[in-house]
Amino acid sequence: MKCRMIGFAAAAAALAMSASPALAAGELHIYNWGDYTNPKLIEKFSKQFDVKVSLDVYDSNETMLAKVQAGGSGYDVVMPSDYTVKIMIEGGLLAKTEPNTMANFKNMRPEFVGVYWDEGRHYSVPWQYGKTTFVVNTDKYKGDIDTLKILFDPPAELKGRINVLDDLNSLIHAAERYAGVPRCGGDKEALKKVSDVLLAAKPSWRTFSYDTITKLTSGDVDVTQTWNGAAYRMRQKIPAAKFSFPKEGIEGWMDNASVLKDAKNMENAKLFQNFIMDPENAALISEFAGYDNGITGSLKFLPKEFAESPELNAPAGAPVPEFVPPCPKEVVEMYNKIWTNLKK
Numbered sequence: 001m002k003c004r005m006i007g008f009a010a011a012a013a014a015l016a017m018s019a020s021p022a023l024a025a026g027e028l029h030i031y032n033w034g035d036y037t038n039p040k041l042i043e044k045f046s047k048q049f050d051v052k053v054s055l056d057v058y059d060s061n062e063t064m065l066a067k068v069q070a071g072g073s074g075y076d077v078v079m080p081s082d083y084t085v086k087i088m089i090e091g092g093l094l095a096k097t098e099p100n101t102m103a104n105f106k107n108m109r110p111e112f113v114g115v116y117w118d119e120g121r122h123y124s125v126p127w128q129y130g131k132t133t134f135v136v137n138t139d140k141y142k143g144d145i146d147t148l149k150i151l152f153d154p155p156a157e158l159k160g161r162i163n164v165l166d167d168l169n170s171l172i173h174a175a176e177r178y179a180g181v182p183r184c185g186g187d188k189e190a191l192k193k194v195s196d197v198l199l200a201a202k203p204s205w206r207t208f209s210y211d212t213i214t215k216l217t218s219g220d221v222d223v224t225q226t227w228n229g230a231a232y233r234m235r236q237k238i239p240a241a242k243f244s245f246p247k248e249g250i251e252g253w254m255d256n257a258s259v260l261k262d263a264k265n266m267e268n269a270k271l272f273q274n275f276i277m278d279p280e281n282a283a284l285i286s287e288f289a290g291y292d293n294g295i296t297g298s299l300k301f302l303p304k305e306f307a308e309s310p311e312l313n314a315p316a317g318a319p320v321p322e323f324v325p326p327c328p329k330e331v332v333e334m335y336n337k338i339w340t341n342l343k344k
Contacts, residue, residue: 025050028268031075038288045275051268068093076263079127079255083326085117095259097270099125104277112294116325124256125273126294130228131321132170132251139240140222148178148246152201159204163215163224166208168339177249184327195338228311229290243311245318252321
């Protein structure tokens with residue numbers, strides 16, 4: 001997830017009597033996205049293993065990565081998105097915990113085992129996964145919303161009523177899809193086309209913000225770039241909030257529970273990885289955050305309305321979500337120039 005939802009979750013794990021005192025004891029320090037950790041999940045883990053859990057939060061992969069790269073973070077478990085897992089493995093920042101040998105690995109959905117960021121799952125396990133497009137308040141706009149034209153060439157009634165993510169990768173990749181050029185391509189003419197799309201669209205945008213739920217539900221905007229789990233939560237407040245499946249393409253992402261190489265509570269971190277591969281525990285994550293997970297059998301522990309929601313279930317004919325690997329360094333440098341110019 002580039003950044004799913006901002007805000008501090010009220011997840012303070014309680015010290016409780018152990019259900020299995022012989023299995024573990026001590027502490028576990030988790031660093032996760034804000035508003036993304038179910039307190040009930042933490043309490044259950046804490047009670048089962050007699051582990052005192054602490055939780056700190058971040059607002060982007062880049063924030064988390066910078067803290068870990070600086071060393072001595074004090075954290076055991078982090079939740080990097082797909083491309084960041086790959087960066088952290090290549091940078092020697094993650095422990096090879098071998099989730100594929102853990103008891104609950106049998107519950108992982110097969111399509112999330114052979115993934116580009118951790119082929120065979122030697123370092124990471126799924127936390128949540130989803131899609132990034134945008135939501136439209138269909139009380140305010142009645143036209144076709146399944147096109148990126150809504151963001152980059154909006155109709156008159158939506159101009160000045162749009163929030164986009166303050167996220168370089170999500171916004172630039174969306175512009176690439178709209179412009180019909182490949183992700184992470186280094187062709188200068190193609191990137192100029194992308195830059196032109198972004199600069200032309202900018203006057204139609206009201207804000208750059210990760211606080212997408214508040215932006216839409218407060219009425220500050222009528223369109224916001226966002227993630228499908230956040231869209232589900234928006235619809236609970238505004239029934240007319242509809243998640244788009246744009247014909248030009250959809251960004252896919254997965255956040256993954258990973259253990260830092262210098263984790264001081266390594267065994268408890270491994271226990272946590274195995275714990276969240278249990279379907280009932282994975283369901284607790286989805287219940288709180290509003291996204292699907294990569295664990296077979298978890299949906300039966302969730303309300304039918306959630307499992308069958310339009311945000312989780314793409315309509316027939318919708319594009320398959322695209323998981324974009326890290327771009328080459330030279331392309332990242334060009335992206336940074338485009339972004340700096342856009343944010344002036």
